Amino acid sequence: MGAMQRVLSALLLLSTVAGSGLSAATPVAAAEWLDAPLVRWNGPHQGVPQPPVQTNTRTGQPLNPADAFPSACFLQGRAPVTEEEKLVAGAGWLLRTYWPTLQWADVTVITAPSWFDGMCRPAAYQPFTFVGGRFTGTLSPEPMTSRLDGSLFGGHELKPGPVIEASFLRYADTDPLCCPSLPRVELRYELVGVEGRRVFTPTAARQVALPEAGGTKASPDSVAVTEHR
Numbered sequence: 001m002g003a004m005q006r007v008l009s010a011l012l013l014l015s016t017v018a019g020s021g022l023s024a025a026t027p028v029a030a031a032e033w034l035d036a037p038l039v040r041w042n043g044p045h046q047g048v049p050q051p052p053v054q055t056n057t058r059t060g061q062p063l064n065p066a067d068a069f070p071s072a073c074f075l076q077g078r079a080p081v082t083e084e085e086k087l088v089a090g091a092g093w094l095l096r097t098y099w100p101t102l103q104w105a106d107v108t109v110i111t112a113p114s115w116f117d118g119m120c121r122p123a124a125y126q127p128f129t130f131v132g133g134r135f136t137g138t139l140s141p142e143p144m145t146s147r148l149d150g151s152l153f154g155g156h157e158l159k160p161g162p163v164i165e166a167s168f169l170r171y172a173d174t175d176p177l178c179c180p181s182l183p184r185v186e187l188r189y190e191l192v193g194v195e196g197r198r199v200f201t202p203t204a205a206r207q208v209a210l211p212e213a214g215g216t217k218a219s220p221d222s223v224a225v226t227e228h229r
Contacts, residue, residue, distance in 0.1 A: 031150020033141050034168055034185045037205040042137025044197035048091040051114030052124050052143060073120040084108045084130045096122065102158040106132045109158050114143065121146040127156060129164065129200045131191065137199045139166050139189065147177040153184050164189040164200060167208070183207040 076097045080089040093112035102109040108130040113122035124143040144151045149171040156166035170182035192201040
């Protein structure tokens with residue numbers, strides 16, 4: 001991903017919130033981590049991270065999302081129920097009804113945004129993983145935003161093992177926000193021991209070409225697979 005996509009991403013975020021005086025402290029850039037998708041970022045002693053800081057462009061003061069976006073953006077909010085959800089909400093993330101908590105045995109995955117774009121789509125969102133109530137990492141090293149490079153494609157799956165599978169969109173520099181053209185990246189996450197504790201880590205990745213115009217599916221030889229243990 002080049003400089004053009006980073007500029008477009010920053011302009012999108014700034015124009016989305018200009019009317020309310022809101023800005024992101026760090027504009028969302030191209031998801032360069034997906035160029036080397038098996039990089040490890042989750043550590044054994046991390047806690048649930050706080051969302052990106054939002055500030056008023058006129059005063060420079062931090063803003064609460066509830067003060068910066070239309071009330072319609074909050075209609076699909078939900079209150080935390082489980083201890084894991086309370087940890088995520090307590091860190092400042094916003095639980096949504098369209099992202100229910102996933103659970104298998106003692107594994108939990110909670111996805112939540114920290115704010116929205118101009119159409120109330122989730123922005124600066126992140127999936128958080130827990131095992132036995134203990135935080136075990138995120139599915140991306142950085143928050144994601146709808147219709148930008150590196151955003152989730154559909155949802156993500158929690159399977160016996162435990163295994164988590166997630167797919168991420170990739171945009172070329174010249175792609176319109178509606179239509180990413182590059183092969184998406186599918187990742188499989190498994191629990192890996194780090195310093196005596198287990199954290200979720202990408203253990204396999206593959207690129208899946210998007211369907212061609214007219215609904216033709218990608219051929220098998222368009223898929224590249226890499227793995228490590």
